[in-house]
Amino acid sequence: MNWLLVIAGAAVGAPMRYLTDRAVQSRHDTLFPWGTFTVNVTGCLILGTLTGAVAAGAASSHLQLLLGTGLCGALTTYSTFSYETLRLAEDGAGFYAAANVVVSVVAGLGAAFAGVTLAEALWA
Template identity: 65%
Template structure:
């Protein structure tokens, strides 16, 4: 049953990742992969909030592992950073790494704090 919940969450998260990435990236004429950054930061915020609330294993599997796992994308982040480096855009690659890590951790912390405040 857990595997089905993960698959259901992923079936929602993966297309949302793709559509969000394309919509955000289409609005930016930049070397930085803003679409990937956006989905990773939003996913970190959601996962931070999920960790803060008392959720059962089924909810954690569906939303945490399935939805957030499919919404966020470490592999694409890695690929895009490597591509920037290989194309000679080392400063943009470094900016991508720093922005992604700092914004992701900040978003997870914010999500956690907001959920804790909302649940008392």
Template identity: 60%
Template sequence: MTVLLVLVGGALGAPARYFTDRVVQSRHDSGFPWGTFTVNVAGSLLLGVLFGALASPWLTALVGTGFCGALTTYSTFGYETVLLASRRASLYALLNAFGSIAAGLGAAGLGLALGNAL
């Protein structure tokens, strides 16, 4: 049953990631990967809320592992950061690397606090 929950969550999270990335990126005229940044921070916040609220194992499998796992993307974050650096957009590469980590940790911490308050 757990595998099925992860599959369903992933099937919802992957298109949500793609759609969110495309919508966010289309609204920005810079070379910064705002779409990936957004899905990673949103996923960190959601996962923090989930664990802060001490969600049930089935909800953790569905939303935490499945949905958030498919929504967020470390590989694209890494690729885009390296791509920015290779294109000599060093400032964007540094902002993406350090900003994503700081914002993701901050969002996860805020999510934990919000989840604990529920």
């Protein structure tokens, strides 16, 4: 049964990633990969909030499988982040490549911490 929860979450997360990436990127005329940045930071926020909720006893391990492993696993994308960073560097956009790494890591960690803090405030 657990694997069905992961599949169900991923079935929503993967198209959500693609559609969000396309929608966000189409609104920005820049080399910076805003679409991938958006889905990764959003996934970090969701996962941080979910992890805090599970730790506080407000969410079940089944919900963690559905939303954490399934949805966030398919929504976020380390491989695309890595590829886009490499592509920026190879295309001579070293500043954008470095900015992508720094801003993505800082924002992702910040979103995860914010999610945990939010969950603690709501359910602790």
